[in-house]
Amino acid sequence: MVPDPADGDLTAVVRAASSGDAAAEDALFRIVYDDLRHMAKRRLARLSPGQTLQATALVNEAWLKIANGTKDWDGRAKFFGVVSRAMRNILVDDARRKASVKHGGGVARLSLEGLAEASDELSSLEFLALHEALEQLEVEDARVAQVVMLRYFSGLGHEEIARMLDVSERTVERDWRFARSWLQDRMSGGSTDERAES
């Protein structure tokens, strides 16, 4: 039974999701996605132009708010898994919007003219390239991709990630080192450059 998110009983949703309930996980994702966006909007409204809001800071704040002091490690792992995914989606949506503003929708138009138009757009496209490379990595090696998700989108430390994934800290370190190189390689063209097709 999926707890109704409207009840605000997030801990229950997290618990249900972490016990393997797919519907609960889906519900959790939607809650987290909306929540993060809402928080980001409010936060950004108070910032002056030029200041940036770190995605990872936002994620941790969300955790503090939602977890409310729980020490449930399974739930924590599941939560950060979901929240990383939600944050990634938000960032991807943002990047797509920026990248498409000037092109009427061409998301991955990697032509020079397109890129040169705005450095803002450049970083958006770079981010989208990262997103696509990460999708490939998920196919090749789910755990390594998971490490990237937790570290990059949730800002977790290696020690914490190791505990969540039940591997050694050393493994997490190596996973990250490899992933970083592998993703960069894919992003810069690598061997199978399929980005431009999407």
Next chain:
Amino acid sequence: MSASFERLRDLFDAASELAPSEREAFLAVECRSDPALMDEVRRLLVHDGQPREIFDAPPAIDITGEGSDVGDTLDAIDVPGYEVQRKLGAGGFGVVFAAQQLQPVRRQVALKVIRVGFAAPTVHQRFAIECDALARLEHPSIARVFDAGTTPSGHLFCTMELVDGVTICDYANEHGLSAAERIALMVPVCEAMQHAHQRGILHRDLKPSNILVTDTLGSPVPKIIDFGIAKMRDVDDAEASSPTLSGEFVGTPIYMSPEQADPDLGDVDTRSDVYSLGVVLYELLTGTAPAQSTRTARPSLASVLTSLREHETPLVSKRLRDLGEDGEFHAQRCGTTHDALIRYAVGDLDRMLAMAVEKERSRRYESPQQFGADLERFLRNEPVLAQSPTTSYVLRKFARRHRGKLALAATALVLLVTGATLTTVGFVSEAKQRRRAEGEARISGEIVQFFNDDLLAALAPEAMGIDVTVRETLDAASTKIEGRFDELPDVDVALRTTLGASYRSLGVVEESIHHLKRACDVAEQHLSREDVRRLRAFREYGAALYTAGRYDESETVLRTVLEDSERALGGSHEDTIAAAFHLASACSEDPDPSKSLALVEQWLPVSRAELGPAHVQTLQFSFGLGHIHLAENKPQEALAVFEEAHERSREALGATHRMTLMLTNQLARLRIQLGESSIAEKMFRKAWTESIERLGATHPTTLNLRTGLAEALVADPTHHAEAIEHYDALLAASSTVFRADHPTLHDFWTVIARGYLRTGQATRARALLERVVEATEESSTPKALWAMKHLRQLAEESGDKAGADAWQARHDRAAERLRSAEEHHR
């Protein structure tokens, strides 16, 4: 996880733990059978530990632009005294409306409203001051600013002349303006910018959409709009001036000067606007901004970033040519043909634009006024200020952009080319010299462009690894040059000559002859007999024929070159002396040494006097003279000549210079002849090691030194095992270095066979001698006779009487043929 991915991961983990210097060897072993995998691991290792912002900084979230365009809320803006009519556009800063000013006069204005978010309290005041300054700009090509203030709802606004026009590029294209008309259209824009600069106002965001053209009075009037907005934007907000940190930024990257794009390069000043003016004119003339190029359709992100940062701006003419069909299309819009437009751009126009969009601003036009004045001079066919970049400047830029061996290889090649083509010759008249200088400057410009855009692009470190060798540089140049200079025969000749000569010096004879032959053909068609470049092409061609063992052809070519060279350049010119030397070399292969001796005796003193006793050319003559003495069986005289040359070569060129190594070789050989083989062995071993380092293990000079080492070892029976090892290695190496019919290869075989004979390796000797006979019998060389003689002896020693007789008969027939041929020759 796929097996191949797992393998990749394992290799990466293992290799990344190793010291960088050990990784290659590790991969070579692990990936023996899978070069693609090796390649991939290598690429990953390149990224390992490299900082990259996207990974090293937490992602920033910014969803402010979503569905809440501030402009929408401004639609019903109320500004006292104005009647807002319609929205014209919106940007990061706010919204622009068309409005009717009601008082004091009724007129159409553009009303610009700044977003509240940007208007921190202190900004208000500055905004007012700024608008005041702008209001004082009075120039027909600057849109007037009328008024500024704050709306009741707290928005900042200013009003300005509403320009009813289209962007300068659209105007030019729609009206089919010629290239000259396009340039003329930019002159008042430059003047207007000068006017603003004199009042202390920079634009900072000049681009075609900010230069509108109206056509009200029958002639086009360009007007600059949007002054100072950029400046207001970053007041009190240091971070916002960095485009990478803020969502909206000042300026548009493709029209932005490097110093605007990278704050580390220094403050923005008037020359930043000059850069943008240059970019706009560049777009008017080519239809593309410098940073756009249809050639690089869909590049990877990394390559785009690199090209924005590092690539030089292509010359206007080069861009037009590269654009192909797009270039033709643009030429039509300019009312001319593609070729004609390119011709129009080559020279002054190329140089003016290059100077305006120069990345190093100290080399740019100092002011818009200076740029505009040069444009006017160009339109009046007067000499312009803009000059071609000097060679040293170009080299400096290479060295800055490319590090390590790549820089070395590329720079060496550039030096070769420019050095070779830029030699100014002292015998021509003033006027002729000036014309020549202009021609040379153009050639140097073309070459600079070729190296920048074609060669270095092909040598991109990401494509070839950082350790690019001279050979790879040459191969890249060799591929890129095909068809590239069909319309510029003199450049084609100069470049191919250098390439051919460079290949020859690396011992790559076939490539060398290919380029030199082509250079001669083109030179013959397009250049006069006395042209230095043509003489040089033929001289190098003759030398390469000699290296290839085609002595007779070489002699014929070089004899003509020497005559032409003496007539055109005079008898004491370096090029003439070089031609004489090559001719002497070709003649030295003739059985009769007198021709060669006569040449050396005539030209060695000339070379010593004109070029100096330690000049490579003089040393080469000495080398030749020593050889002739040896051929005449005068070892003591040869020794004296070689020793003196060796001494000078060591001093002037260094112990590991190829010339010094060759002389060492000669001296050590003489030591063997004089019975001092242990001294010879030491000399050879040292020179051989040095030659491997400097020229590589398979270079003919290195191989030659190795045969010397082996010969020195043969003199001592206890060293025979080592000697045989060297001979085996030499046999393998020489057969891969030289073509099967190359005379030098047969020389090597002969030397090696002699070594086998002297160390008692009868089987190996016999096999090799038979190959020598097979390769040389037809031409009846002394080598064939010598080989047959030894084959007869070997047969005898093994008790094969019939075999020995057969070889004897064959030997006699060949000897007879050689004798009659020599008589015929005389």
